[in-house]
Amino acid sequence: MSKRCVQALALAGALFPGLARAAELDGSQLSVLWGVPFAGVLLSIALMPLVAPIFWHHHFGKVAAAWGLAFLIPFAITFGPAATGVAVVHAAFAEYIPFIILLTALFTVAGGIFVRGNLHGSPALNTGLLAMGAVLASFMGTTGASMLLIRPLIRANDNRKHQAHVVVFFIFIVSNAGGALTPLGDPPLFLGFLKGVDFFWTVTHLWSHTLFLIGTLLVIFYAIDWWYHHRHEELRPVDPTPDTQRLGFDGSVNFVLLGVVVFLVLLSGLWKSSVVFNIAGTEVGLPGIVRDIGLIVVTLVSLKITPTSAHESNQFGWGPMQEVAKLFAAIFLTIIPVIAMLKAGVDGPFGAVVNAVTNPDGTPNPAMYFWATGVLSSFLDNAPTYLVFFNTAGGDPQLLMNALAPTLVAISAGAVFMGANTYIGNAPNLMVKAIAEDRGVKMPSFFGYMVWSFGILVPLFGLMTWFWFT
Numbered sequence: 001m002s003k004r005c006v007q008a009l010a011l012a013g014a015l016f017p018g019l020a021r022a023a024e025l026d027g028s029q030l031s032v033l034w035g036v037p038f039a040g041v042l043l044s045i046a047l048m049p050l051v052a053p054i055f056w057h058h059h060f061g062k063v064a065a066a067w068g069l070a071f072l073i074p075f076a077i078t079f080g081p082a083a084t085g086v087a088v089v090h091a092a093f094a095e096y097i098p099f100i101i102l103l104t105a106l107f108t109v110a111g112g113i114f115v116r117g118n119l120h121g122s123p124a125l126n127t128g129l130l131a132m133g134a135v136l137a138s139f140m141g142t143t144g145a146s147m148l149l150i151r152p153l154i155r156a157n158d159n160r161k162h163q164a165h166v167v168v169f170f171i172f173i174v175s176n177a178g179g180a181l182t183p184l185g186d187p188p189l190f191l192g193f194l195k196g197v198d199f200f201w202t203v204t205h206l207w208s209h210t211l212f213l214i215g216t217l218l219v220i221f222y223a224i225d226w227w228y229h230h231r232h233e234e235l236r237p238v239d240p241t242p243d244t245q246r247l248g249f250d251g252s253v254n255f256v257l258l259g260v261v262v263f264l265v266l267l268s269g270l271w272k273s274s275v276v277f278n279i280a281g282t283e284v285g286l287p288g289i290v291r292d293i294g295l296i297v298v299t300l301v302s303l304k305i306t307p308t309s310a311h312e313s314n315q316f317g318w319g320p321m322q323e324v325a326k327l328f329a330a331i332f333l334t335i336i337p338v339i340a341m342l343k344a345g346v347d348g349p350f351g352a353v354v355n356a357v358t359n360p361d362g363t364p365n366p367a368m369y370f371w372a373t374g375v376l377s378s379f380l381d382n383a384p385t386y387l388v389f390f391n392t393a394g395g396d397p398q399l400l401m402n403a404l405a406p407t408l409v410a411i412s413a414g415a416v417f418m419g420a421n422t423y424i425g426n427a428p429n430l431m432v433k434a435i436a437e438d439r440g441v442k443m444p445s446f447f448g449y450m451v452w453s454f455g456i457l458v459p460l461f462g463l464m465t466w467f468w469f470t
Contacts, residue, residue: 025079025087027340028347034337037071041330042379045424046446060323064330071334087336089280095383096332098292099187100325102265103143103427105295105302107321109257110147112306114250114313119156123225126166127218129153130173134214137178138185138203140258141265146175146428151314154439162228164443167436168452169221173214175428176420180210180413183269184262186426188377188386188415193269195390196397197408205409209464213417216460251310257298264294320434324427331424335380342376342388354392364393367469370410374418374461378425386415410469418461421453422446 044063048056056063076084119125129149137145153170157163179185181203183193189202249255268291275286310316341348346355353376357368369389376385389411393400400408419426423433423446433443444452 025083025336025340027337027342027344027349030337030341030344030349032341032349034071034075035341037067038331038334038338040070041067041327041334042424045327050445050447061326064326068330068333071337075337086281088333090282091332091336093279093282093284096329098288099328099332099383099427101292101295102141102261103324103431104321105261105299106141106144106258107147107431108299108302109254109261110144111151111314111316112251112254112257112302112310113148114310115152116248116250116313119152120159123222123229125156126153126225127222129156130169130221131214131218133170133174134178137174138181140262141184142175142179142186142426143428143431144258144261145178146170146432149174150432150435151439154436154441158439160229162231163441164436165221165224165228165452167432167441167443168449169217169224171429171432172420172453172457173217173221175432176426177210177213177217177417180206180416184265186416186419187383189412190265190269191383191387192390192397192408192412195387195395197401201401202412205405206412209409209413209417209468212464212467213460217456220456250313251306253305254302257302260298261295264291264298267291315439317438319438320431323434324431327424327430328427338380339388342385343391345392357389357392364404364407366406366410367465369393369407370414370461370465370469373411373414374421377415377418378421382415382419382426386411389414406469413464417464418457420457421450423449 041064044056044060044067048060048063072084072088075087119129129152133145133149136148140148150167150170153166154163157166176186180189183190183197183199183202189197192202193199268287271287271290273286277284277286277289341350342353345351348354353372357365357372359365373385373389376388390400390408393404393407393411420429423429433449436443443449
């Protein structure tokens with residue numbers, strides 16, 4: 001969905017009050033066939049880079065737009081312009097635009113920080129960088145930590161023949177699991193924070209799960225990286241990155257801007273304002289507007305004050321951000337009926353999923369909530385999936401934080417941890433993959449990556465279920 005289309009729909013909502021009065025989409029009345037365009041987007045991301053890599057590289061935006069239209073046109077014909085306008089404007093203004101603005105700000109600010117000096121990618125150094133990224137992720141977000149560290153990590157290992165496993169574990173640890181301790185770490189937890197979950201609830205209830213997962217992954221990574229590092233002819237004869245006299249940072253002013261980003265995101269959750277703007281039925285609050293405008297300003301300031309040398313050294317470019325923006329535009333658009341069907345609960349086409357997370361006596365089953373939230377978060381956006389199961393469990397933050405704490409832990413852990421199962425489970429995954437490939441790393445295909453995730457992560461999730469959710 002292009003920016004002009006979104007603007008046109010918003011304008012239509014302002015000019016024609018009928019759009020704003022349209023009823024919310026009733027997922028219980030939808031057929032599962034409405035999920036075909038969404039499935040088409042996922043299959044395109046998974047298969048086209050394999051079967052038609054050159055075509056996909058040049059035309060992935062057109063493919064994404066085609067699937068968006070495959071949903072939008074039949075939907076408008078079936079339900080009319082009012083319902084279509086409400087659904088699309090809500091997806092754009094309540095979800096996609098804030099999502100992309102935040103990602104762009106973090107991508108720009110972190111991309112303006114160049115770690116000077118040539119680190120040498122030994123198993124110990126790589127493991128240390130992954131551990132550092134895991135800590136940073138909960139304070140500056142998985143996207144911010146990923147954008148800050150992925151380039152130095154790739155550069156440190158550019159003299160090695162096997163680099164893909166380093167990036168894969170980076171996605172596991174820094175782009176996902178590391179964001180589990182605070183609402184700033186990952187969007188699902190931030191949505192829970194906005195719903196009333198205490199800021200420090202996650203760290204007090206998920207620290208053991210996070211420590212187990214990250215600690216185990218670091219041990220596994222060290223063993224794999226040690227094996228690769230000690231193979232014959234693993235190191236290239238000449239290191240592409242020359243050594244320098246000292247380590248340091250270029251563009252370090254962006255650390256201040258990174259703090260501003262964290263402040264703006266936190267402010268939007270703490271600041272309560274009665275000022276609300278209605279855009280075609282979607283309420284946009286003043287704190288969210290201030291946050292998004294502030295993030296845009298931060299992005300522009302970063303581009304203005306970052307030394308050109310820092311961008312050049314980082315090989316900073318908009319390609320990875322454009323890929324994420326275009327593909328997630330199609331995902332956020334085509335996911336509209338899928339989320340509506342999930343929200344319909346037992347009365348919707350996915351009623352079996354809702355029944356599966358409930359015990360016969362009506363109480364929630366934490367193990368099933370963990371896996372249901374996790375599996376859907378692997379293929380859907382993990383933020384709305386978190387909200388679906390948050391509401392399925394009752395939606396009362398006080399009850400969920402106390403009497404039903406194991407259920408909320410399961411929902412939170414499933415959404416954050418299992419976002420690492422696929423490239424599309426969490427936005428930084430796709431962004432890191434794009435940056436790595438842009439730097440010449442031969443990353444696994446969509447299904448190739450899932451061989452890694454299912455072989456390593458899924459058994460660990462099974463152990464976590466046994467330890468904490470049964």
